[in-house]
Amino acid sequence: MKEGVVVKATGSVYTVRTSEKELIPCRLKGKMRLEDQKSTSPVVVGDNVLFEYEADAETGVIAEVLPRKNHIVRKSTNLSKQSHVLAANMDQAILLATINYPVTSTVFIDRFLVSAEAYSIPVVIVFNKVDRYKKGDLELLSELMEIYTKIGYRCEAISALNDADIEKLKSIVKDKVSLVAGHSGVGKSTLVNSLEPSVNLKTAEISSAHKTGIHTTTFAEMHPFSFGGYIIDTPGIRGFGLVDTGKEELYHYFREIFAASEGCQFHNCTHIHEPDCAVKAAVEEGEISESRYNSYLSIYFNKDEKYR
Ligand SMILES: Nc1nc2c(ncn2[C@@H]2O[C@H](COP(=O)(O)OP(=O)(O)OP(=O)(O)O)[C@@H](O)[C@H]2O)c(=O)[nH]1
Ligand SMILES: [Mg+2]
Ligand SMILES: [Zn+2]
Numbered sequence: 001m002k003e004g005v006v007v008k009a010t011g012s013v014y015t016v017r018t019s020e021k022e023l024i025p026c027r028l029k030g031k032m033r034l035e036d037q038k039s040t041s042p043v044v045v046g047d048n049v050l051f052e053y054e055a056d057a058e059t060g061v062i063a064e065v066l067p068r069k070n071h072i073v074r075k076s077t078n079l080s081k082q083s084h085v086l087a088a089n090m091d092q093a094i095l096l097a098t099i100n101y102p103v104t105s106t107v108f109i110d111r112f113l114v115s116a117e118a119y120s121i122p123v124v125i126v127f128n129k130v131d132r133y134k135k136g137d138l139e140l141l142s143e144l145m146e147i148y149t150k151i152g153y154r155c156e157a158i159s160a161l162n163d164a165d166i167e168k169l170k171s172i173v174k175d176k177v178s179l180v181a182g183h184s185g186v187g188k189s190t191l192v193n194s195l196e197p198s199v200n201l202k203t204a205e206i207s208s209a210h211k212t213g214i215h216t217t218t219f220a221e222m223h224p225f226s227f228g229g230y231i232i233d234t235p236g237i238r239g240f241g242l243v244d245t246g247k248e249e250l251y252h253y254f255r256e257i258f259a260a261s262e263g264c265q266f267h268n269c270t271h272i273h274e275p276d277c278a279v280k281a282a283v284e285e286g287e288i289s290e291s292r293y294n295s296y297l298s299i300y301f302n303k304d305e306k307y308r
Pocket of ligand 2: 202
C-alpha cells in the first residue's frame with residue numbers, strides 16, 4: 001500500500017499525488033469501507049489515502065481514507081440529509097468575498113466562519129475586486145473590515161489583478177495548504193492564477209444580467225505553489241453547511257457572542273428572549289455588531305435560505 005494526497009476528485013476518478021510528486025489516477029475500491037455513509041463525497045480533495053497500483057503501474061485503487069483533521073461542508077441544494085464535503089485537511093481557509101460583483105452577504109460570511117470555527121480552521125477574509133468598488137461599496141467594505149478585525153479575524157482588501165496585493169497574499173499562503181472558498185464569480189480561480197500563473201485555470205465574467213457568477217469551476221482541485229505550499233480552488237457555492245451540533249451550541253462558534261455569554265444570567269441562555277442577557281446588552285451598546293447578531297438569529301432559526 002502506498003500513501004498519497006487526493007488533489008482532484010471528479011466523482012469517478014481521483015487523482016492522487018505521491019510523495020515523489022507523481023500524479024496517479026485512481027478509482028475507489030468496490031467494497032471500500034465508508035465510515036460516513038451520510039456523505040455523498042466519501043473521498044475529497046485533501047484526503048490522505050492508501051492506494052495500490054493496478055497491474056499497469058500507472059493507475060491505482062484507493063483502499064482506505066485516513067482520518068481527517070478537519071473539513072468544510074457545502075450546503076445541500078436539495079432537502080436530503082446528505083452532506084457534501086468541499087475539501088479536507090487544510091491549514092487555513094481563505095474566504096474570498098466581494099462587496100459587489102457579485103454581492104456577498106454578511107450571513108454567508110458568518111455561516112462560513114461558524115463552519116470553520118467548529119474545527120478551529122484559521123480563516124483569512126479576503127475582500128476582492130476593490131478596483132471596481134464605488135464610494136458606497138468602499139464604505140461598506142471598511143465597515144465590514146472593522147467588524148471582523150475587531151472579532152479577531154485577519155482581513156485583507158485586494159484586487160486579484162494588482163501585483164502588490166498578490167505579493168501580500170503570497171506571504172499568507174506560503175508553505176501552507178489553503179482552501180479558497182466563496183460565491184461563484186468572486187475571483188477564486190483568478191486569484192490562484194495570479195499567485196501561480198502556470199496553473200492557468202479557466203475563469204469567466206459574471207453574468208451581466210444577474211451580477212452573479214456562472215459556475216466556471218466545477219471540481220475542487222489542489223495546486224502546488226512554486227514558492228511553497230498548496231492551494232485548493234473550489235467551485236462557487238451558495239452556502240456552507242454546519243457541523244452536526246445542536247442549536248444550543250451555535251453561539252459557541254460566534255467568538256464574540258461566546259465571550260459575552262459569560263455574563264448572562266442563565267447558563268443555558270439562547271440570547272434571544274431571556275432577561276439579563278449579556279449578549280443582547282452588548283448588541284445594544286454596539287459592542288457586538290447588529291449584523292453578526294442578526295446572522296446568529298438567521299442561522300438559529302434557519303432563515304438564511306433566502307440569501308442563497
Ligand atoms: N475587476 C476585477 N475583476 C476580477 C477580479 N478578480 C476576478 N475578476 C473577474 O471576475 C470574474 C470571475 O472570476 P473567476 O476567477 O472565474 O471567479 P470564481 O470565483 O473562480 O468563480 P467560479 O469558478 O464560478 O466559482 C472574471 O471575469 C475575472 O476576471 C478583481 O480583483 N478585479
Ligand atoms: Mg473558479
Ligand atoms: Zn444571553
